[in-house]
Amino acid sequence: MEQTHEPSHAPDHDAAHHVNAHVKGYVLVGGLLAFCTVLTVALSYVNFGTQKANIVVAMALATFKVGCVAAIFMHLKSEKWTIYRILLITVFFAIGLFALTGLAMLDPIRLN
Numbered sequence: 001m002e003q004t005h006e007p008s009h010a011p012d013h014d015a016a017h018h019v020n021a022h023v024k025g026y027v028l029v030g031g032l033l034a035f036c037t038v039l040t041v042a043l044s045y046v047n048f049g050t051q052k053a054n055i056v057v058a059m060a061l062a063t064f065k066v067g068c069v070a071a072i073f074m075h076l077k078s079e080k081w082t083i084y085r086i087l088l089i090t091v092f093f094a095i096g097l098f099a100l101t102g103l104a105m106l107d108p109i110r111l112n
Helices: 013-043 051-073 081-105
Strands: none
Touching (some): 051 081
């Protein structure tokens, strides 16, 4: 008589724990993003002295939120170095665009 091995249908508790840990992380980051959104709206009513200061505060908070989304929801916190090189190039060009925008605000022809 041949013995057949039936697949066990018992729940794998380690897998369930792993999924629960990920779900808790997602819920935590989702709550953090909701809080940061409320904070962004609240800070939009605060005058930090100049319009440029207001923009810097808004961009800093937006950068933090983007970092949270990229690290957790896009799973970039566990990626290999190649993706980080691509992201560094993207950040370099984004900073360049912000710098060009800032330089456009200092344009002497526009100021006259």
